Amino acid sequence: MPIRHTPDFDFETLAAAHLESAYNLARWLVRDPALADDVVQDAMLRALKYFHGFRGENPRAWMLQIVRNVALTRLKGSPGSKASATEDASAFESETLSHPTDARHEPEATLMREDDERLVQRLLEQLPVELRECVILREIEELSYKEIARVVDAPIGTVMSRLWRGRKLLAEAAGAVERS
Secondary structure: OOOOOEOOEOHHHHHHHHHHHHHHHHHHHHOOHHHHHHHHHHHHHHHHHHHHHOOOOOHHHHHHHHHHHHHHHHHHHOOOHHHHHHHHHHHHHHHHHOOOOOOOOOHHHHHHHHHHHHHHHHHHHHOOHHHHHHHHHHHHOOOOHHHHHHHHOOOHHHHHHHHHHHHHHHHHHHHHHHHO
8 A cells, every 4th residue: 555645755855855866876877967967857757657656665765766767778778878978077077076165174185185086986987887876875875785776676685796896896996096
């Protein structure tokens, strides 16, 4: 039986609570700000359409699963998506990494932190999508393994394996950058 929609639990409340995470995941998957906007909009429309069937268990994972499905469908259907992703990577980096100036930080420390963040961004972008999405959902969105398994529709063991491989590839790539 579907949950009863009350003023405390309606679609608008659910969507607002998870919109930032939805957009963040879409940006990481499609790597194009305009396409990410479209993905989130389509995902919200789809979520609204099927909200009557939502049972109330883990709304964040439910919403992110819809975003993921829409994003992957868009990527499969758009042959030029890889080219546009590369063209927009620098815009993504600058928007994602912009920090308000904080008088407590020395300019050199701020520059070093921004360089480190750009490196992490580049390394994450090099991961295959199935590894990148698991790393993003765990390390940035802080979802549990069980929640990630629901979002990517895979067993928890597969999620753990993808996280291990993704982290290993990131560490190896970071080591290679350090040595160069």
